[in-house]
Amino acid sequence: MKLIAIIVSTQLEAGIIIRQLQKKKTLSIQGKAFYKGMLKHNIPIILSICGVGKTNAAHGTTLLLERFKPELVYVIGVAGAYPSSELNIGDIAIAEKEIYGDEGLALKSGLKTMDSIGLSLVSKGTVQYYNEFPMSIPAHLKGLAKEGTFVTVSACTGTLERGKEIKKRFNALCENMEGAAVAHICLINDTPVVEMRGISNIIQDRKAAPLKKSDILKASENVQQFFLTRIIH
Numbered sequence: 001m002k003l004i005a006i007i008v009s010t011q012l013e014a015g016i017i018i019r020q021l022q023k024k025k026t027l028s029i030q031g032k033a034f035y036k037g038m039l040k041h042n043i044p045i046i047l048s049i050c051g052v053g054k055t056n057a058a059h060g061t062t063l064l065l066e067r068f069k070p071e072l073v074y075v076i077g078v079a080g081a082y083p084s085s086e087l088n089i090g091d092i093a094i095a096e097k098e099i100y101g102d103e104g105l106a107l108k109s110g111l112k113t114m115d116s117i118g119l120s121l122v123s124k125g126t127v128q129y130y131n132e133f134p135m136s137i138p139a140h141l142k143g144l145a146k147e148g149t150f151v152t153v154s155a156c157t158g159t160l161e162r163g164k165e166i167k168k169r170f171n172a173l174c175e176n177m178e179g180a181a182v183a184h185i186c187l188i189n190d191t192p193v194v195e196m197r198g199i200s201n202i203i204q205d206r207k208a209a210p211l212k213k214s215d216i217l218k219a220s221e222n223v224q225q226f227f228l229t230r231i232i233h
Contacts, residue, residue: 004231005070006047007060009178012216013077014049016224021045029063036068043231046070050178054152057178061185072136072192075182076227078219079174079197080156082167085148087199090218092145092226093173095135095195098180101151101166103131110165122187133183136192141230148173150195152180163203174199198223 008014014035018024021037028034035047046068050060064070075095081087103121105112113131114121120128137147149172157163157175166172179195186193198219201211 001043002071003044003046003068005064005068005073006045006076006227007050007057007064007073007178007182008047008076009050009052009057010077011049013220013224014047016221017045017047017076017228020228021047029067030059032060032063034063039228039231053177054154054181057181058185061182065185065189065191070191072194073182073186074227075179075193075195075197076223077176077178077197078200078216078223079150079176080201080203081174081199082163082172082203083160084164084167085146085173087146087173087202089199089201089215090222091199092223093150093197093199094137094141094145094147095150095179095197096137096147097135097149098133098183098195099149099151099170099172100131100180101153101170101175102155110169122184124187129184129187131180133180133187135183136194138194141194141196144230145196145226146173150179150197151175153177157203158206158208160204175203196223196227198226 024037033049048060048064050056104114105117115130122129151172153175200216200219
């Protein structure tokens with residue numbers, strides 16, 4: 001049976017899955033925690049807790065692909081939903097595509113993406129990839145959760161005005177801090193990647209304070225349970 005990789009940014013977003021692993025082995029590679037084992041029906045899993053942000057995500061994904069050579073990668077975690085996305089706290093969303101929301105040229109009129117300045121991030125044959133990267137949605141997940149565009153940012157959006165702007169520019173459902181980087185590395189390595197996230201907050205004007213832990217916990221538990229109940233198909 002094919003090896004499935006899972007990448008998450010924090011231990012909180014992986015605890016339920018890790019507890020389900022049988023024949024579990026824990027490894028540390030270049031300071032990152034990896035868990036290897038089997039899920040029900042003998043599905044082999046390698047899980048990486050990569051850390052928060054694009055650089056950590058790219059590092060963790062590179063280690064996963066080079067060391068373990070999985071046939072499929074899942075990104076699992078939480079996300080902030082944009083206003084008018086019709087998503088609520090605890091809902092699940094699945095990525096149709098991932099977009100780097102910060103890369104490009106910042107002007108008074110707003111962000112100009114990498115294609116506007118003629119700098120691609122990846123070249124694959126004759127195809128150039130700029131801010132946007134494709135994601136996979138397996139047939140067994142189709143129609144089970146809201147599907148749409150995810151945006152990856154370096155700084156979480158903390159104002160309603162900014163949230164509306166990003167939502168409008170990219171026609172996006174939600175934002176996170178890792179997904180596009182994982183998709184970027186997986187594209188280079190010709191490895192399909194699936195991303196699913198639980199909604200931990202709705203973007204609004206907020207203060208420089210952590211989100212409600214109960215909301216983060218609800219979102220992370222829901223998305224892990226969603227993954228575990230649907231991995232067998």
